[in-house]
Amino acid sequence: MSMNNQGRPSGSGEAFPASIATISGDRGLDHEEGLIFELGHGATGVDLPDVQISDARLGGARRKDAIGLPGLSEPEVIRHYVRLSRKNYAIDSGLYPLGSCTMKHNPRLNEKIARLPGFGDLHPLAPQSTTQGALQVISQLMNWLTTLTGMPAVAMSPKAGAHGELCGLLAIRAAIAARGETRPRILVPESAHGTNPATAAFAGFTVDEVPAKPNGRVDAEALKAKLGPDVAAIMLTNPNTCGLFEGEIVDIAKAVHEAGAYFYCDGANFNAIAGKVRPGDLGIDAMHINLHKTFSTPHGGGGPGSGPVVLSERLAAYAPIPLLVAGENGLRLIEDAADAPYGAKPFGRMCAFHGQMGMFTRALTYMLSHGRDGVRQASEDAVLSANYILASLKDVMSAPFGDGPCMHEALFDDSFLEGTGVTTLDFAKAMIDEGYHPMTMYFPLVVHGAMLIEPTESESKYSLDRFIHVLHTLATEARAKQTARFAGAPHLAPRRRLDETAAARKPVLRWRPNPLKAAAE
Numbered sequence: 001m002s003m004n005n006q007g008r009p010s011g012s013g014e015a016f017p018a019s020i021a022t023i024s025g026d027r028g029l030d031h032e033e034g035l036i037f038e039l040g041h042g043a044t045g046v047d048l049p050d051v052q053i054s055d056a057r058l059g060g061a062r063r064k065d066a067i068g069l070p071g072l073s074e075p076e077v078i079r080h081y082v083r084l085s086r087k088n089y090a091i092d093s094g095l096y097p098l099g100s101c102t103m104k105h106n107p108r109l110n111e112k113i114a115r116l117p118g119f120g121d122l123h124p125l126a127p128q129s130t131t132q133g134a135l136q137v138i139s140q141l142m143n144w145l146t147t148l149t150g151m152p153a154v155a156m157s158p159k160a161g162a163h164g165e166l167c168g169l170l171a172i173r174a175a176i177a178a179r180g181e182t183r184p185r186i187l188v189p190e191s192a193h194g195t196n197p198a199t200a201a202f203a204g205f206t207v208d209e210v211p212a213k214p215n216g217r218v219d220a221e222a223l224k225a226k227l228g229p230d231v232a233a234i235m236l237t238n239p240n241t242c243g244l245f246e247g248e249i250v251d252i253a254k255a256v257h258e259a260g261a262y263f264y265c266d267g268a269n270f271n272a273i274a275g276k277v278r279p280g281d282l283g284i285d286a287m288h289i290n291l292h293k294t295f296s297t298p299h300g301g302g303g304p305g306s307g308p309v310v311l312s313e314r315l316a317a318y319a320p321i322p323l324l325v326a327g328e329n330g331l332r333l334i335e336d337a338a339d340a341p342y343g344a345k346p347f348g349r350m351c352a353f354h355g356q357m358g359m360f361t362r363a364l365t366y367m368l369s370h371g372r373d374g375v376r377q378a379s380e381d382a383v384l385s386a387n388y389i390l391a392s393l394k395d396v397m398s399a400p401f402g403d404g405p406c407m408h409e410a411l412f413d414d415s416f417l418e419g420t421g422v423t424t425l426d427f428a429k430a431m432i433d434e435g436y437h438p439m440t441m442y443f444p445l446v447v448h449g450a451m452l453i454e455p456t457e458s459e460s461k462y463s464l465d466r467f468i469h470v471l472h473t474l475a476t477e478a479r480a481k482q483t484a485r486f487a488g489a490p491h492l493a494p495r496r497r498l499d500e501t502a503a504a505r506k507p508v509l510r511w512r513p514n515p516l517k518a519a520a521e
């Protein structure tokens, strides 16, 4: 391999260097990291005085054996967690094209505001007279969510999209029970996110699948034919998981309501239409909003999710406690169904306390810093970015619905890989060698070998062009059957390709080569 004058390997497609065993087990800045229990050697990072409390005061509950916590110095603890954090791929380290998941930038302003002591140090059991500012934040956020969606009510406590789906279906179940009916069936399109049928089943309904049309939209005629007195609701995603707007949605809502059923919308893709379309105007009865997608709060390992659910007039009365009401002495959270205002029939509660306060603060910061026009522009830019990717790659990759524009995500299938021996998985793994997190693979299920790319509005044109260049080159090489990059990829990641099922079910976490031990043997 030749090197350029900056010591970087030059050229592409050359053989990878033979692996050189290192003495330490680390490879350059790629550190192997064991469990903290393997690293512990008895030292402690802090000096604590001996415990002075007598056994009598502890009621004989004093621990007799050592607790077995690992002992490390402070720098060792810091290094352990910093090294682990460097093994993560994050939106802060690179473009994260995971379709449906909306990995958009988490603005630092959000973090700054959430860390203000008045927000960061709140306790959920603090007297409400002392938390009026926090209740104002919740109230303002509710106002933004109901205004943007054109819905009269919102339940703030659900802690993720899937939790919001459950909240919506429990409200629907309560509304149906209040009518003295039993409706056991829920209709879900085949392109739905897995959480939709899972939630319906968890809430005690049976799931009936509705097919898609060749243009990637739900088959409205097939859906209407399935409606009947035993149907509680439909669950539809709009824009759907193919990145397409469901054009017949108003017509579908009308038919659903005529059949006495409710319309649940999976709002995970609201980031494509926020500020442009009000779901309430489409006839939707309940919709969750993933604050960690549309409103830029961190996901998963970066922080808890939050999935408030907006509710139509038909469902508003069944919203779970706590309920936020304005009273003589300011805002008040009603924690007990018996105290609910006249007409409210809460179905129960979704969780302890009030929801993810830290996410509420961040999401409201995002809204206030963007303004209504900025929220709309973010949606427009997200759609523009996705269409730029679709238009730039559809001639070299295959786009099943690429004849028209998409919404906020571009869907490709694997037909461009036919006869090459390269699969969607190989293609995605080769992206890791290029420093990119793969796109969403094999979802939605309605196209073969799906690759779903969602760039979001956060990426600059330069960033998009670089990404497109890499994918374009990968696709061109795959089609020319130059498959060296793909076979067994990733080649350059800390781990080669794993058996993904075994890695998830039987993870091997312990492994810390100790060079001192090896030298002693």
Ligand SMILES: *Cc1c(COP(=O)(O)O)cnc(C)c1O
Binding pocket: 100, 101, 160, 161, 162, 163, 193, 195, 196, 237, 241, 266, 268, 269, 290, 305, 307
């Ligand atoms: C992300 C997502 C969900 C689930 O949301 P979580 O917050 O991950 O629970 C549901 N449906 C769709 C379409 C999604 O993209």
